[in-house]
Every structure is written in C-alpha cells, then in structure tokens.
Amino acid sequence: MSDRSGLHPGGRSGIDVSAIVRDALASPHADLVTRPTGRAVRKAIEARIAPSRPPVSVSLVDFTRVRVIDFSCADEVVAGLLLRHLPPGRPRDAFFLFRAVEEVHGHAVGEVLARHGLAAVCTFGGGRFRLVGSASRGERAAWSVLERRERIRHCDSASLLGPGGRALLGRLCERRLAYRDSAGGSAALTALARTLRDRDPPGSQRSAQ
C-alpha cells in the first residue's frame, strides 16, 4: 500500500510515556526523574517498537501526561532513543517524533539534544511540528520546506531548496530527521504519521499498543 507521500511505512505507534512510567514505578504520578527511570522507560519504548514491526516504523513518543522530566531522564529517553537508532548498525529502522508540553518538557528536551548535537521533530501542541535541538540554518530551512511539502522528489530538490538542496536533504535523512524513499526522494516524518493516522485512527492505534 502506498501512502500519499509515496512511502510504505511500517506503522506509527503512539507511545504514552506517562503510562510506561506509572507501570514501571507503580505510582499514580508520572514523574520522569532519575537516570535509572529514564533507562527503564527507553527500554520499554524499544520493546514496544521491536516485535514484528515492518521494516520502517515511526513512533510518536508522547510526554504530554508526564508531570516533570529532569535532565537525566531526558538524556536517557530522548537522546538515548535517537542515538541508539542513528548509526548504520541500529537495531531497527525506527524513526521518532516527540509530543510534549513546552513549559514542562521543552527546556530539558532542547538542552539534552543540543548537548549531544542532536535534533528531533517535536510538537508542543497545536499540531505543528518543529525541529528542536542542534541544526544548521540550512538544515532548518530545508526541513521546513520538506515539512510543508511532505515529500520532495530527488529531481525537485535543487529547484525547491537551491543548489545545496540535495545535500541538505541527504543530511536530514542521515540524521533521521527525514525519510529517504527507494526512489531517492525525501519525506517528512510527520507525513508518515499523518498518513497512518488517517489509515488507523488514534484510538485503535493506542489500544493496540
């Protein structure tokens, strides 16, 4: 099946981090604090995306019901997840989007990403995603155009992004901030998410987790 981005996404998981924390700690409150907690949550997220997933998956890691996240936890969960799935020898072809509340989680997430030289695609409400963390001006500009257009064919990259457009999109794909399809085109990660949301309503998607 082909989505409107021309991709064949394996699936999108909405992962409620607060539920994982509550399960792990048997606590009514979802406070993402201490490094061991972060490590346990990261492993739980990985366990959820691991079994029988198709080649490519996009997971929406949802912090919105987490009361507080400290830097140690943000380092383990956000940076840890991205770093583990960045190198060529990654355990699976998994991409991540993050949903958070800016006043509660934004600072910790941004700081740990910057510290590792990472960036991530995040939404802080309102449905609009943005690139958070460490990225060059060119990468940000290219990511914004891609996000707006959802997909850019290989042959269109120079006309849409200028002479360095192909290289910039290539860099975004290397950094796992965009998806490189089999035809050499690039797709926004959110386009995958939207396609799957249309195909698979959030309620059923979450209950399947």
Added chain:
Amino acid sequence: MRVIEIPPSLDYRNVETLYSAVESGETGPVLFDARRLEWTDPNGMLALLAAGRVAGEGGTPPRISLPERREVVGYINRMGFARAAAEIFSPPPREAGRRPARSSDVLLEITPITTNSDVHAAVDRVQSRAGAILSRSLRYPAAAVVQFSVILSEVCQNIVEHAEGSGWVAAQAYNWARRLGRHVAVIAVCDLGRGFRASLEEGHSARFADRWGDATALEAAFLLGLTRFPDTGRGQGIQQIRKQVARWNGLLSIRSGTARIADAPSWSRNPPLEEKLAGFPGAQINIILPERTGE
C-alpha cells in the same frame, strides 16, 4: 564530654563553625548544645545531623540538647528534625514543642536520600505543595514548580550517583524581611559520601597534576561539567541547576572537603571560591531562591 555549642542562629552563613568543631579529631562523647538556638534554616538542620553523624563515628552516639524555646523546637520538628535525628543522637530527641498539622511554608521536610526511589518520593511530595508556595510567596510563574522539581531531582541524584553514601534534602520558604526584604526558598542537600574530589579523582586528577584538590575538583564539576562517567550526557545536572538558579537570581553553593564554590548573585556576600575550610566528608549544596521583585 566535649560540648559543641550551637550558636543562636545557625544557617548557611555560619555552618562552618559546626564543621570546624567536629573536625578537631577529638574522640569521646560529644554533646551538641542547641539550647540557645533561636533560628536555623535547612542548611543548619542538615549540618547538625551531619555533624552528629561524624561525631558518632568514634562509636559513642552524640547527645543533643534541644532549643529551650518551644516554638523553635516546634519549628525544627515541623521540618522533621526529631525523626531524622533519632537515628543519630542518643537518647533520641523527643518530638516536643508545638507542631502544627502542616505548615504552608515547608516545601520538603528533612528527607533521607539513599536510593532513586527516595528521589521520586521527594519530587512527588514537592509537586503537591510547591506550586502554591512558589507562586504566592516567591511570585514565580505557575510552571516554576516544574523547574523547582527538576533542581530538586538533580541535586538529590548527586547523592545517589556520586556520593556513594546516604544524605538528606530539605527545603523551606521564609520571609527574609530584615536580611533581604523578600521571601526566599532554601534548598539544602547534605551527604557524607566520598565528596567531589574522590568522585572525580580517577578520571580527571591527572590533567590537573599538582593543582588537584578539593577546590579544583569543585571547579571541574561546577565550571567544566566534568563527571566520573565518560558519557557525553553526564554532568548536565549541575550545569542546568546553575542556569536555572541564575535565571531566578538565586545563590548556589557547593561545599566539599575543604572548599566551597558558588554562583553568587549581587545580593549575596558569598565569595566565588573558598579554600582551606575545615575538612568535612561528602558534599553540601545550598540553593537560595529569592522572591521576584518585578524587575
């Protein structure tokens, strides 16, 4: 019996008197005479506990004479002092004095920190009560409770991850009418673990050569963000606390071994670095957050 007299006022500015008194190395029974105590803050209370524990290392548990004024006893017990002191002093101090059901200015009673579960419990407790105090007394925005909890979590993790020993944390809000003309929130953390110098020694002492010592170790952690862990993501805790405390125009100081390092705002008289203090085990962290003045 050696008597260590507690001054009428014991807070972050004069806890050194207590550390010096304990450092003398004299063995034998010790009495902490706190009868004249009229005012103390979380730093003073944790220093009393820590000094008591160090004094008892010779084998004889120290004694303590509680303040004569009932309201002072009530106040320190409101912070959980008697409960924490029961494990250190003999006979254990009674929970005398007037003890209100729950004071609105107590952000966090004296809480032992040994495991990560203790950190979770402390953050949970603060979340439920700090919001109102921070917004009402300190006029911080509603979201400040999150940053406050993050600070608390990071300083407590410092005990679990680096000290390799147990410690305590306590936090309270005060009206510093005479001293600063404003309300403040005070967070004190104290452990009797191995301290910054020993924690960093294996990984970092060589690069500092003969400069290595308590002050250099504090500078390495405080200013450079070095930790004993090799991962890039480590060492952020203190750096992030520094940034947040500075945003709130607060004071942050860390004492370890024989040195103390501080980020001191203009309202404070704390020097940025103190050396050759009395030797004391572990690390002691002091954070003072002043009320916003609308500047």
